Amino acid sequence: MIKKKYLLFAGVLSAIILTGMFLVIIVTAFFPSLFLPAIAIDPVTNANIDTHNRLVLTGTTTLSDMNQIHLTIVRRSPGPVQGAGSPATEVRGFARLLSDTGERNPWKGYADISSLDPGDYLITFVTVTYSENFTKRTESEPLATLPFTLGDERAGPGSLRKNVIADIPFKRINTPNATEYQGTQDYITIDTFPEIQTDDVYTLSGTTSLPPGEELMVEVLPYVSGAGIDLVIDPKSQSQMTGIFSSVVGMVSVSDGSYGPDYWTFELETYLLAPGQYIMKVSNNEYNQANMTKPAGGLSSSRVFTVTERSS
CATH class of the missing domain: 2.60.40 (Immunoglobulin-like)
Structure with missing residues (x-):
């Protein structure tokens, strides 16, 4: 009698499992959106x-x-x-x-x-x-x-x-910290940064001995002293393993400086940058779009800066 009850229970359980598997197959086949990321x-x-x-x-x-x-x-x-x-x-x-x-x-x-x-x-x-x-x-x-x-x-x-935006001519922030090298030595410089906050757009600039039309790579990466790159730590969990990496990479062309040194400008959008320290690197590395590599060039310059939370 016990053996019969055991077989009956096993049969019922198998039927439930098979029915569940069948329902999962049917639902995923006809309603795949229920299981897609949302x-x-x-x-x-x-x-x-x-x-x-x-x-x-x-x-x-x-x-x-x-x-x-x-x-x-x-x-x-x-x-x-x-x-x-x-x-x-x-x-x-x-x-x-x-x-x-x-x-x-x-x-x-x-x-x-x-x-x-x-x-x-x-x-x-x-x-x-x-x-x-x-x-x-x-x-x-x-x-x-x-x-x-x-x-x-x-x-x-x-x-x-949309908002009506006034056309304000760009003006470089050229201070003694933005050293411009003289002589025949090739160079790339980065001008002084304004105060940078999240959720904004900034035009950053610098000079170079390279001719107009030359391509420069601009990289903005999280910075940690002695390491250069790190993850931005999740403020909720304080865990580096769940940190969110935020960075910006782009290419710009050298412009004719006319009566001064040739220069470059880069529009930095900070909407996706978390508050913290970053390093901007400007180089004549050639970014390969096909395989996302950057063969090293011969010139580079860098500057560390801080992004602060935009006040409401």
Whole structure:
């Protein structure tokens, strides 16, 4: 009798397991979105557009800091015929996690919408992965989308509006700390930095003996004395293992200095930089986009600076 009850119990348990497996297969086949990583987007209003016409977005996600989150803003409504000088119909941006708790993690992203004309647009979020040797870039399926309307000064409620930005000529901050070398020795210098805060845009500059048109690589990396690069520690867990790495890399061209030394300028956006110390490195390393390597050049310069939290 006991043996019969045991066999009956084993049979029922097997049936439950098989039924569960069947249901999982059916649900994942017909409702795959239930098991995909999720990105939630906070409400977007005019307050999300700053004085530099960067659209700053926030939200939460189940993604970890191992994922690179990219966003694309594409015009949905018909626009003007494209040609020389036509407004952009698509811009790209980036996002990063503010902390990685392993649950729903807060994120922050931005995109420069200054080149977009009024119209209807769609924001799409994806993750990006690269092959081991960085020769192939792969985007995920869209993880979240957000439609919005960009209006002008006549737009009604519900539309976002860009800010009018005054065209202020760039002026170098050239102080005794920004030494300019004389003679025939080749050089790259970095001018004195202004006070740098998060969520802003700064034009940084310097001089060089290299000719106009020469390409320079600019790297902004977290700095620790004696180490140079480190992870930004998560302020919630104080754990370096869950730190969020934030950095900026770009290429600039040397400009003709006319009556002075040739110079370079770099637009630093600090929306995704955490408060802390950073080091800027400027060199004539040649960045290889195909495999993301940088063969060493012969010239370089660096400067350590601090990014502080922007006061509200």
